Amino acid sequence: DAGVIQSPRHEVTExxxxxxxRCKPISGHDYLFWYRQTMMRGLELLIYFxxxxxxxxxxxxxxxxxxxxxxxxxxxxxxxxSEPRDSAVYFCASSPTADSQETQYFGPGTRLLVL
Amino acid sequence: KNQVEQSPQSLIxxxxxxxxxQCNYTVSPFSNLRWYKQDTGRGPVSLTIMxxxxxxxxxxxxxxxLDADTKQSSxxxxxSQLSDSASYICVVSAPNAGNMLTFGGxxxxxxxx
Numbered sequence: 001d002a003g004v005i006q007s008p009r010h011e012v013t014e015x016x017x018x019x020x021x022r023c024k025p026i027s028g029h030d031y032l033f034w035y036r037q038t039m040m041r042g043l044e045l046l047i048y049f050x051x052x053x054x055x056x057x058x059x060x061x062x063x064x065x066x067x068x069x070x071x072x073x074x075x076x077x078x079x080x081x082s083e084p085r086d087s088a089v090y091f092c093a094s095s096p097t098a099d100s101q102e103t104q105y106f107g108p109g110t111r112l113l114v115l
Numbered sequence: 116k117n118q119v120e121q122s123p124q125s126l127i128x129x130x131x132x133x134x135x136x137q138c139n140y141t142v143s144p145f146s147n148l149r150w151y152k153q154d155t156g157r158g159p160v161s162l163t164i165m166x167x168x169x170x171x172x173x174x175x176x177x178x179x180x181l182d183a184d185t186k187q188s189s190x191x192x193x194x195s196q197l198s199d200s201a202s203y204i205c206v207v208s209a210p211n212a213g214n215m216l217t218f219g220g221x222x223x224x225x226x227x228x
Contacts, residue, residue, distance in 0.1 A: 004158070042204075043218040091159075103161045104161075107158050
């Protein structure tokens with residue numbers, strides 16, 4: 001398996017533009033997670049899905065952020081409009097089950113810079 | 116609020132030396148504790164996972180310990196190698212919280228030749 005795939009790996013955009021981050025989870029994994037990582041706040045959970053359904057989006061910072069999972073093999077995280085404080089590395093992770101013993105497998109991340 | 120605190124924030128050691136990283140948590144009730152390694156520019160990778168009933172878990176040169184009474188964990192790295200240079204993140208999960216995790220801020224380790 002190729003692991004969790006994210007695209008793009010790097011994104012530079014100007015304030016006010018729309019940004020779309022993409023994720024392909026590991027095949028067969030029922031859970032998908034979006035995280036944001038910054039130097040100041042470390043890793044933060046934004047939202048997670050179970051079988052394509054959003055379960056908890058309490059970590060989404062504000063209405064400018066939205067996430068979708070139209071099918072089991074694809075998810076997007078959209079920021080509209082983007083702001084400089086959104087600059088961070090965004091990780092997607094997946095796991096087979098919700099068992100707390102289960103490992104989450106992380107993608108390589110998308111490094112976002114908003115100018 | 117559930118928290119996970121790690122120390123030190125950063126550490127520099129010479130190749131071949133041992134080191135120990137610390138993690139204190141307040142997550143309660145507690146289900147399990149994981150240590151992740153994150154290389155620069157990459158996503159975190161799981162090293163060890165321990166339930167509340169386990170005291171120690173090894174993965175090669177990495178040994179994690181857990182004291183559920185004092186809510187402390189440590190990650191000991193033996194005979195460090197240059198490839199051990201990375202951030203090490205302590206992650207705690209609570210029961211009945213699905214797969215939701217509470218992350219520590221990480222310890223940035225640099226191994227010098």
